[in-house]
Amino acid sequence: MISTDKAVNPSNVMGCSKRISEIYVQSLSRQLAKTGQKTTQFITTRFGNVLGSNGSVIPLFREQIKNGGPLTVTHPEIIRYFMTIPEACQLVLEAGSMGKGGEIYLFDMGKPVKIIDLAKRMIRLSGSKNIKIEFTGLRHGEKLYEELLNNAEHTKPTHHEKIMIAQVREYEYEGVKDQIDRLINVSYQYDDMRTVKKMKEIVPEFRSINSPYEAIDRLLEKLEDKEGIKIQDTFSI
Numbered sequence: 001m002i003s004t005d006k007a008v009n010p011s012n013v014m015g016c017s018k019r020i021s022e023i024y025v026q027s028l029s030r031q032l033a034k035t036g037q038k039t040t041q042f043i044t045t046r047f048g049n050v051l052g053s054n055g056s057v058i059p060l061f062r063e064q065i066k067n068g069g070p071l072t073v074t075h076p077e078i079i080r081y082f083m084t085i086p087e088a089c090q091l092v093l094e095a096g097s098m099g100k101g102g103e104i105y106l107f108d109m110g111k112p113v114k115i116i117d118l119a120k121r122m123i124r125l126s127g128s129k130n131i132k133i134e135f136t137g138l139r140h141g142e143k144l145y146e147e148l149l150n151n152a153e154h155t156k157p158t159h160h161e162k163i164m165i166a167q168v169r170e171y172e173y174e175g176v177k178d179q180i181d182r183l184i185n186v187s188y189q190y191d192d193m194r195t196v197k198k199m200k201e202i203v204p205e206f207r208s209i210n211s212p213y214e215a216i217d218r219l220l221e222k223l224e225d226k227e228g229i230k231i232q233d234t235f236s237i
Helices: 013-034 057-066 085-098 115-126 173-187 192-202 214-227
Strands: 002-004 044-047 071-073 104-107 133-135 154-157 163-167
Touching: 002 013, 013 044, 013 173, 013 192, 044 085, 057 071, 057 115, 071 115, 085 104, 085 163, 115 133, 173 192, 192 214
Parallel strands: 002 044, 044 104, 071 133
Antiparallel strands: 104 163, 154 163
């Protein structure tokens, strides 16, 4: 499974959906191994942005330069990790070949890049001098920087210098499946607030930023203080 650094301490629905997928894939692999049905190896790779991919910032900047600008950057301090398409493909294949099942692999993404510096460099390389950069403000759920691990996670090395294994909390498959089935049932109500609330119950580190869903965080904090238990604690190992 291809995951993302946005799954770490997620601040938006996409990142949380990836973290839920990581939990499901890892717990399924563990369940199949435990019951002797391990015929498929399930692994996850977690990495950042891929240069030049659909929806990435470079094609956007290229189009904006072509149109005479301005280049739109959400915040002057925002940074992101990047790797090239060939490098990402190579590392995914390498991780797949070394995986025994259930691992979450992290890739060494190098140093993060400041998006405003990338914008300035592309303007300079284009030969244009009059193109401006416009700051549009952080979008709902957008962080200034992404993380590859949360505070409770660690890594162990592999034989490949750019691939590490994340040491993450593990979960029982039956409990995970039950929670995901409940999430699916809630989603059929087409109520965004209820759906996001259920996602936050499954992934309690999902904290919304600059979003109307912050109200759900406050509600869940009150419930946790009152009842003293998280939903996630009921299906972890």
